[in-house]
Amino acid sequence: MSTAALGPPGAKPGQAAGQESALWAVLASAADAREYCQSWLAIQCRLIPGVLGGVVLLRLPGAESYSAVAVWPDVRRDMSYLTPTAQQALMERRGVVAPRKG
DSSP states (O other), rough: OOOOGGOOTOHHHHHHHHHHHHHHHHHTTOHHHHHHHHHHHHHHHHHHHHHEEEEEOOOTTOOSSOOEEESSSTTTTGGGGHHHHHHHHHHHTOOOOOOOOO
16 A cells, blocks of 8 residues: 555645654654554544545543544544444453444
């Protein structure tokens, strides 16, 4: 896969490569689980064709429930459509990829 395919729509090849390099740099030097998961998720979602969104759920030390520690593409975006898939992943204790509906 070319790095041009990794960038957001309309990204130039050099720009996409720079974004990918930045994500790998953050992943390699992450200071905490949130930073690591956010970079990891962005890398994964950019590598898989057709991905619309993703979330990483963790139960952090001292917490009683899972919470979203990483969201892709943007934490400000409504990602509630991922809730059923996230619940399935937690119940089955495995990663889940759900096909796009409609």
